[in-house]
Amino acid sequence: xxxxxxxxxxxxxxxxxxxxxxxxxxxxxxxxxxxxxxxxxxxxxxxxxxxxxxxxxxxxxxxxxxxxxxxxxxxxxxxxxxxxxxxxxxxxxxxxxxxxxxxxxxxxxxxx
Amino acid sequence: xxxxxxxxxxxxxxxxxxxxxxxxxxxxxxxxxxxxxxxxxxxxxxxxxxxxxxxxxxxxxxxxxxxxxxxxxxxxxxxxxxxxxxxxxxxxxxxxxxxxxxxxxxxxxxxxxxxxxxxxxxxxxxxxxxxxxxxxxxxxxxxxxxxxxxxxxxxxxxxxxxxxxxxxxxxxxxxxxxxxxxxxxxxxxxxxxxxxxxxxxxxxxxxxxxxxxxxxxxxxxxxxxxxxxxxxxxxxxxxxxxxxxxxxxxxxxxxxxxxxxxxxxxxxxxxxxxxxxxxxxxxxxxxxxxxxxxxxxxxxxxxxxxxxxxxxxxxxxxxxxxxxxxxxxxxxxxxxxxxxxxxxxxxxxxxxxxxxxxxxxxxxxxxxxxxxxxxxxxxxxxxxxxxxxxxxxxxxxxxxxxxxxxxxxxxxxxxxxxxxxxxxxxxxxxxxxxxxxxxxxxxxxxxxxxxxxxxxxxxxxxxxxxxxxxxxxxxxxxxxxxxxxxxxxxxxxxx
Numbered sequence: 001x002x003x004x005x006x007x008x009x010x011x012x013x014x015x016x017x018x019x020x021x022x023x024x025x026x027x028x029x030x031x032x033x034x035x036x037x038x039x040x041x042x043x044x045x046x047x048x049x050x051x052x053x054x055x056x057x058x059x060x061x062x063x064x065x066x067x068x069x070x071x072x073x074x075x076x077x078x079x080x081x082x083x084x085x086x087x088x089x090x091x092x093x094x095x096x097x098x099x100x101x102x103x104x105x106x107x108x109x110x111x112x
Numbered sequence: 113x114x115x116x117x118x119x120x121x122x123x124x125x126x127x128x129x130x131x132x133x134x135x136x137x138x139x140x141x142x143x144x145x146x147x148x149x150x151x152x153x154x155x156x157x158x159x160x161x162x163x164x165x166x167x168x169x170x171x172x173x174x175x176x177x178x179x180x181x182x183x184x185x186x187x188x189x190x191x192x193x194x195x196x197x198x199x200x201x202x203x204x205x206x207x208x209x210x211x212x213x214x215x216x217x218x219x220x221x222x223x224x225x226x227x228x229x230x231x232x233x234x235x236x237x238x239x240x241x242x243x244x245x246x247x248x249x250x251x252x253x254x255x256x257x258x259x260x261x262x263x264x265x266x267x268x269x270x271x272x273x274x275x276x277x278x279x280x281x282x283x284x285x286x287x288x289x290x291x292x293x294x295x296x297x298x299x300x301x302x303x304x305x306x307x308x309x310x311x312x313x314x315x316x317x318x319x320x321x322x323x324x325x326x327x328x329x330x331x332x333x334x335x336x337x338x339x340x341x342x343x344x345x346x347x348x349x350x351x352x353x354x355x356x357x358x359x360x361x362x363x364x365x366x367x368x369x370x371x372x373x374x375x376x377x378x379x380x381x382x383x384x385x386x387x388x389x390x391x392x393x394x395x396x397x398x399x400x401x402x403x404x405x406x407x408x409x410x411x412x413x414x415x416x417x418x419x420x421x422x423x424x425x426x427x428x429x430x431x432x433x434x435x436x437x438x439x440x441x442x443x444x445x446x447x448x449x450x451x452x453x454x455x456x457x458x459x460x461x462x463x464x465x466x467x468x469x470x471x472x473x474x475x476x477x478x479x480x481x482x483x484x485x486x487x488x489x490x491x492x493x494x495x496x497x498x499x500x501x502x503x504x505x506x507x508x509x510x511x512x513x514x515x516x517x518x519x520x521x522x523x524x525x526x527x528x529x530x531x532x533x534x535x536x537x538x539x540x541x542x543x544x545x546x547x548x549x550x551x552x553x554x555x556x557x558x559x560x561x562x563x564x565x566x567x568x569x570x571x572x573x574x575x576x577x578x579x580x581x582x583x584x585x586x587x588x589x590x591x592x593x594x595x596x597x598x599x600x601x602x603x604x605x606x607x
Contacts, residue, residue: 024277
């Protein structure tokens with residue numbers, strides 16, 4: 001249970017970083033933290049106390065097998081996250097080229 | 113396996129393959145980019161119509177087990193009435209915008225990059241629509257979304273980069289909400305297959321955990337669909353993209369990733385719990401009102417259109433949220449109509465910008481004589497979006513208003529009427545400032561856009577005029593009614 005709470009605390013930290021920071025790079029780091037929190041959540045739902053990988057566990061005890069599917073999901077989600085992060089970083093670099101700053105208060109030219 | 117199940121994976125495979133071929137070949141032989149883009153989109157459009165001919169009626173689903181692994185273990189691709197409806201809509205718009213882009217994108221360098229991203233986005237959208245697996249839906253959603261961030265930033269000017277960054281951050285947060293929701297539902301039901309999950313959730317409609325997941329899905333998909341209060345990115349992102357991409361994003365992207373995914377999950381997987389439906393109704397009405405109020409004061413042609421997208425998506429969600437048979441047909445019909453007329457309007461705005469170099473309505477004026485095709489098609493699209501009979505927008509709005517009255521939601525019906533009037537006012541402004549009046553000296557030498565751009569706009573305008581015919585049972589039955597059939601209560605039937 002504690003692990004789940006920590007996981008949501010991590011998510012909250014990530015979202016806080018996105019909302020509170022004015023620096024593009026710190027916002028990207030916030031997104032990364034939030035992503036990690038979700039990945040951690042997926043790993044946690046697969047966890048079984050005293051469980052083993054299905055390959056090693058006794059055949060008649062599915063309750064002792066660690067669920068392998070969320071692990072596959074997390075791998076995929078990490079790859080997706082990589083693509084997003086690289087693109088965000090590339091955008092941040094191009095923005096720096098144009099505006100000469102990472103501060104979003106100085107970049108704000110579009111009205112909401 | 114039935115014929116329509118056999119071709120289902122091709123809707124993803126063709127654009128995906130063409131995207132990679134474009135990167136491999138067209139960077140060396142530039143002329144291949146147009147050819148590959150047009151061929152791939154034409155093929156997917158043709159296949160969508162062919163699948164319509166194979167008539168996968170109603171909620172009877174044709175299932176393609178990917179890699180031969182039968183569901184629920186393997187990933188399934190599912191073709192039913194709703195999937196088919198979205199596939200036809202998405203691929204018509206994709207082909208016509210690709211046709212338009214042949215001429216339009218000549219102004220940009222590196223056309224092959226444009227087509228590669230365009231096709232990736234199309235593969236992602238088609239994938240979201242055909243998949244029957246919740247995690248697979250997330251993956252396709254991200255393919256489409258990442259391609260769209262890059263496309264919004266395609267011009268790499270100051271505003272485009274800023275809009276793309278804002279859009280990417282907000283949309284990533286939406287995707288994370290979706291992923292969290294999927295994780296929660298998976299731990300609750302131990303399956304990812306949508307039909308299987310729906311079965312497992314039967315009898316648990318009001319339980320706390322599926323409701324929590326439902327809220328996360330409404331947030332995540334609502335962000336993709338730009339429902340108010342999740343709309344802040346859309347008015348920046350959609351106008352910043354090149355015109356064909358604005359047309360794709362506003363026309364079909366927010367619908368396949370936002371509205372379709374939301375409907376699929378809320379109606380088919382979660383079994384349409386009452387509280388979520390009321391949330392959808394409220395969000396729909398709010399989007400309608402806020403979008404149109406913000407649109408009225410805009411002077412940037414594309415930004416005005418972007419605000420109207422928020423407002424019109426509100427209509428779609430309101431109709432679907434009513435969850436009555438009439439409301440569902442009305443909502444889905446408006447989804448189709450909005451794809452057609454909003455992509456046409458963005459192509460028009462692109463054509464005006466192409467000819468005059470400006471998007472500011474105050475600087476235009478008197479373009480009717482110089483741009484006869486553009487102004488004529490804009491007039492058709494404006495009347496469609498404003499709901500003037502006999503154009504397609506009139507019939508779908510009428511259905512939504514009737515459905516609201518029938519469900520005794522009079523407040524929502526009044527909202528829909530008021531928003532319709534404000535939309536009309538806003539588009540009278542567009543037509544008046546851009547096209548009517550005397551032609552100023554500086555626009556005397558403006559030339560009409562090239563033929564392929566004209567052709568794309570004319571075809572869309574023709575669909576706007578005849579689109580109302582879909583309400584006739586003989587024409588619309590295999591298309592519109594069978595899509596609405598899927599969203600009615602009850603489980604799927606496998607073919």
